[in-house]
Amino acid sequence: MTKRSALGLTDALVQMSFAVMTVLNRVAADHDLSTTQLRVLGILVDRQPKMTELAEHLGLDKSSISGLIDRAQARGLVERIASPDDGRSVHVSLTREGHTLARIGGQAIRQSVATLVGQLDVAERDQLRELLARLTA
């Protein structure tokens, strides 16, 4: 039975996740963003999804996206672009400023998370990366 290690693994994963979320939260707050907004920026770096696609990606209701994008747009971070194919659809796209902030935020996250994993040597990090990659696959 794997019961003992399974229990410990869950706790470790949850604890780890809170640590990561704390980092994300802090990085976001440093730039006057919420974690969700920072996440949106990260998503938009290489995509211009429709509102609904963004909602699915984030696991949020589409009505939550409207306000989120409203605020980001008011700050000049994103643009709404009418779909040429479908008069109902709106694509969301980073502005130049949004791209800059996404890049800065990404760097800050990488740096902070790097601190988190600083305990591990290179081989262990590689091991961890591979194990995690297997999970999300």
Place this chain on the structure above:
Amino acid sequence: MTKRSALGLTDALVQMSFAVMTVLNRVAADHDLSTTQLRVLGILVDRQPKMTELAEHLGLDKSSISGLIDRAQARGLVERIASPDDGRSVHVSLTREGHTLARIGGQAIRQSVATLVGQLDVAERDQLRELLARLTA
């Protein structure tokens, strides 16, 4: 090689954390709780901290705790207990119902997270658990 793994580790950790938070969120919602409330229950399982200690533990402002505990108390999940030592302090304690919900929630989390790590075999889980344990240490 090195560059790819360095970038990939952060991304994998962040993605994993969102996956875990989604699980926690869903489990909490299943019992009409927020993630924070579920977390509070988890903390209180083996402690009766003061409000301020709880705030520190959660990384929240003490004023945020008041409302949180207000709502949990209104639902009969926790009790405020005046400190015998200090007339200003209040200890927070799970009620019997709160304990039950904490236990049920913990099981649900373990089960859902177990699904997340289902891709890994026993040896890999053990490896992952050890690596994560190293991080939080």
Place this chain on the structure above:
DNA sequence: CAGGGTAGTTGGTAATACCAACTACCTCAA
């Protein structure tokens, strides 16, 4: 025993996220 510090609450604000209802648009079938 007065003055300064600490614990917790209150009030006010903004953001997040939900649901339900709505508008505008699209598509398909009669």
Place this chain on the structure above:
DNA sequence: TTGAGGTAGTTGGTATTACCAACTACCCTG
């Protein structure tokens, strides 16, 4: 081709979360 039904997004209303600043009640020290 037109109208019925579905889809995309917004709006309005509500609850929660979390913050800060101001407040009350209490503790401790000089």
